[in-house]
Amino acid sequence: MVSISAQNIQNNPGSNHGNKFEQLGTILPTPNNYRTASGAPGHDYWQQRADYDISAYLDEDKLNLKGSETITYYNNSPDELEYLWIQLDENQQSSVKNAGYDNSSVLPKQTSSSRLSASELPAKDNGFGINLEKVTDADGKPLSYVVNKTMMRIDLPKKLKKGENFKFKIDWNYNIADRMKMGGRGGYEFFPEDGNYLFTMTQWYPRLCVYSDFQGWQNHQFTGRGEFALTFGNFKVKMNVPADHTIASTGVGKNFSEVLTPEQLARWQKAQNATEPVEIVTLDEAKKAEKSKSKNRKTWVFEAENVRDFAWTSSRKFIWDAMPQVIAENNNKVMCMSLYPKEAYGLYRKYSTKAVAHTIKTYSDFTIPYPYPVAQSIEAANGMEYPMICFNYGRTEKDGTYSEGIKNGMLGVIIHEVGHNFFPMIINSDERQWSWMDEGLNTFVEYLTEELWDNKFPSKRGPAHTIVDYMKLPKDQLEPIMSNSENIIQFGPNAYSKPATGLNILRETIMGRELFDKAFKTYAKRWAFRHPEPADFFRTMEDASGEDLDWFWRGWFYSTDPVDIAIDKVTVATPDFDGKANAREFKYKVEKPALNDFEDISKIRNREDKKITFYTDKDTSTQDFYWRYDRGLENVDTTKEYTIKGEAAENLTEKEREKFKNLTGYQIDFSNKGGLVMPLILEFTFEDGSKLNDKISAQIWRKNEKTVSKTYFFDKKLKSIQLDPMKETADIDTSNNFWGTFSEPTKFQVFKDRQQQRARGAAPGMVNPMQAAGKKN
Template sequence: MIKKIICTSLSAVMLAIGQVSAQTNSVYDYTEAFDPIFYTQNGSPYRSASGKPGHAYWQNRADYTIRVSLDEQTDIVSGHLTIDYTNNSPDDLQHLWFQLDQNLFQEASRGQATIPLQDSRYGSAASDFNGGFQLTNLRFSDGSVANYEVIDTRMRLELPKVLKAGGQSVTLEMEFSYTVPEYGADRTGILDTKNGKIYTIAQWYPRVCVYDDILGWNTEPYTGPGEFYLEFGDYRVEIEAPADHIVVAGGELLNPAEVWTTEQLARYKQAFESERTILIRSAEEVTNAASRPNKKRLTWKYKLDNAHDFAWASSKAFIIDGARINNPSGKIALALSAYPAESNGGNAWERSTEYTKASIEHYSKKWLEYPYPVAVNVASNVGGMEYPAISFCGATAKAGNLWGVTDHEFGHNWFPMIVGSNERLHAWMDEGFNTFINGLSTEEFNKGEYHKKFGNRNSMAPAFSRPDLEPIMSSPQNMKEKNIGILAYYKPAYGLRLLRDEVIGAERFDSAFRKYIAHWAYKHPTPDDFFRTIENETGENLAWFWRGWFKNNWALDQAVRSVEYEGLDPKHGAIITIDNLQKMAMPVVIEATTVSGKKIRKKLPVEIWQRNTSWRFKLKSTEALTRVVIDPDNVYPDMDPYNNVWPNN
């Protein structure tokens, strides 16, 4: 027995030596790629090893009541904020942390200090602008004055007594104000139009930070690139503005009869019942004073439940139109668009409501039903930014560009508005997931009106494989700004499409993805929760994929080394040798063409690379081969397609 083992091992060693000497140099390490230890933590009562929330999962809650006023002369937003905060955690809390995102626009903020000299998305257009919150009269419901400290874009507030674990609440009030920046890091701002300013108002009130079982208090400062991580709760918001303004918001309008004219109110109600876009306020009416109530100021009252943010927009320049959104359950919502005369016509914003309706209906049917009463699209100087039930998109966008940005921003209602991941740290779980579902939506919209088929999807491989590219699982603050588009949007979306279409299969993947959304709707998942859910639902061990594509910046390079014939006779089939030259593993699709023009395909599972850097296999054929190619459909991110072909020209 021992002798047999020694002889067998010696034969294996000699064979391996022969293979190494023959093949092209490879940096692939199968023990690293398929290391069975991927997760650094086991499941817990809070987060199941299966990817679902654990039986003891918890999250805290923040409910907001806000009364606010817009001053068009000074561009100042000011108001009164009441927060009811509930501690559902197992920990007693002695203080609260808040996000003060408008403090990014203070001259001395960390974000301003880290914005590069070259053109950047994350700043203010006016170099002399000095914004930020003014906070006064912070007090608790018992009348006691709050002790607090503002640290850049955060505020630490001491509690008068310990907030007990397991559901105890505290109520805090404050007055706040700030000057709206003209260009607020492409997330909020003011657009000048010929008929008046358009205010797109976001990150406009102090918001409580998330306290979770991962990091405790999540206090990553806001510097621009990273977006948001917020607690869910209910919103009651009253917005006072000049009476000639129309105020739209991501919430249900509670007093339409008080803020619309009689004719506009009738059209507004008609829009709830219409499959086609209904004009509520036309371009001609924008310049007609009679199209607004004859008052100085009006208060618009809104509510939004089970959301983690609230945004709004206000202008006297708005054309308004709307249509009904149909949910699978039969429940309806209202698609609404607000845009200036400059954006009207030429296959532009007059189609915004059509796009909004189609986008919401697609995602609602495919993934999870849309939960909000409205979906509002606002034309602005913000290129594209999402908040619950409302999006800000570029006022000059039209045709396919307007569809693309509208579909993308409303897709964000699923990621991260419903599935509340930590955008500040994991942008790919927000932008990447959304970009992935956008591709499927665009294929379906209006029989593919704006769908562009990729002739060669792996043409993106060089961009994805750049040695200087950070891993996807870097925080957006930890990426070069020029790389954010690739790393937060395109590379993760490409990876999910690859996993769906080539590794797992569309039906199995979509089912698992729906389960992930359902498990984590209105909760706070981590990357591991996503990875575990997909693995447990599909039954696949995908550590090799997560490790190579998401955790590391590994490249893929598969190559055809040689083609021979069994017994030197083509009638007996071909022996094909392929190599894996770079660090990433992937399945292999081979297509051979015979002398008669017949195509023969074979797909090899990723497991061929579990203990090999090269692989020999037999292709059943009875004719000589004229061509053998790896990845004939050009869907894998192979960095060197030239060595995918035999004979190599």
């Protein structure tokens, strides 16, 4: 499926037409009972479910996380399952258990001593990755399993049939990685100034792969690039941590009265109805906790319903503030919260929680009303997303100041990561296969949200002109958007910017906001809490808008062609009222009998078949002139030439000339140099300083994908023509988008029209064979 989907299949590749506007029928999967041709889930749509009950123990001294989980897996598919596939994402940090997706490497021009060491062959175990202590059924009976790098297959004692569920347990532990040095999404950050840690526990527990109607098991290895395909379920999680830590996580805290001080609990209650963020854990309390380093422990309990994942964070450094945001469409009061160390106080205290509230409100307007009770932004010097919680950056200088770039970058990453609650945490696409369905769609709505935060916000992804440098790259450095995550070189532009830009072009330039917004919201509603695929998105956008967009998906998503449309030439002409219109005439000969070039085998055999009597032989009244003419029974001279002479057109009257005397015609010749078709957006500037604009749909290229012409008539003189004046189409070469020098006008003749009544199929004025023979029958 991957190789077929990534190809821009064309039926007529050698032609200058019939390719760009070809339908995607040869590329998209065939609709079925699970996924319809409209892009909606079918009446037999199904998906699996996995519930988790987890206990975790964070050992800060040993930098180790220990866990025990009970998983209940529900088989809602029509299939009988012999085994289950489990993701062991933490194995990517292991030197011996990772996915083994190597990258090319070269000698460095310079490097640090910490990065330099002798190559170990074979690789030695660095001590990271999941250590499986026990895998059993609900009764404690050991289960057979096999670990394949970042995936584990559990063989079931018996087949799991439709409608059944299977409960099993996994005990495990792993050493927590320093993510600031080793990279990755989860781990710890150490603060040497105060000797404390900030833990981000992500992809931290063994979790189910997705089993779906379109792919079966999604058990592609986790390489660190392509993110996740995950199954919805309910979570109950207990986290045992040092007593002076503050925890935030997916879901709702169930025992705040036990883990917060009375003062903190009172502030939490106050925050429920606040109009400004309220500090639950204050800056002073966080600074005191940094120094206390309690040896006691506390257990925090969180629960989350209908989520696809669970993440949490823990540190004694955290300040915590909160305020509610009510989502009007579903009247859902969402607690918007931020947790951050003192190093980020100057920025996060002012902006983070308000940016969270703005994001869930704006995304709700463009997609679906936010359904969860919590949305959180955690400052952890990175950017990553999970249900109801995300990790971002935004620290000030030590003196509390910050640059505009840091501020805007922080706002952008908060909006982006909080926005991921919608794509893909709720509209649950397969990130490991199609990064753009997660990152691209989210980046697009991030752009809409940034624009509504501040009209001067310097958005870097979304406006068409910002993708031009990427589109200019040689094609051997590009891949189609419809490519597997692991195989993309320019990952940011390909998975984030180009799809976001494409959607913005659809919204602003091709479809218009009203049609686009309705279709986009329809997609979100159809696939909320489900597993959409690319075809479901493409089909829904067309189904809900009435726009045939296959040409756009084909060009923008399946090809690497750029937009480069040029104004090649402008031809100018003015009216000529004094030309003499001669009567047109042409010569012709009468038609010969309408016989086939040769007698085909069916005609011969029909004549030889004595059982057949032809109708015209039975009813001789049907034997007219042409029946005889075809048999050589009528003599007609087919060599004689006849002449048709039409009437000359009349010259215009003085009054009519006055009406048209100031008209000038402009034929504009365009060429498609880049290969990607787009609308032609034109700005005409006249000698008197006035302007007019026109937009011609992309369909003008349907009969010739390389060159087209468009003619305009104006009653005042043109000074210049600008193509794509607002840079809406991501044209990579704007130097050929302007015309300001016009050639000497030619003349076009203007005469009165002669009205002729013509029956369909008639050839007025021509002599037919019957007339030539002087016959009427």
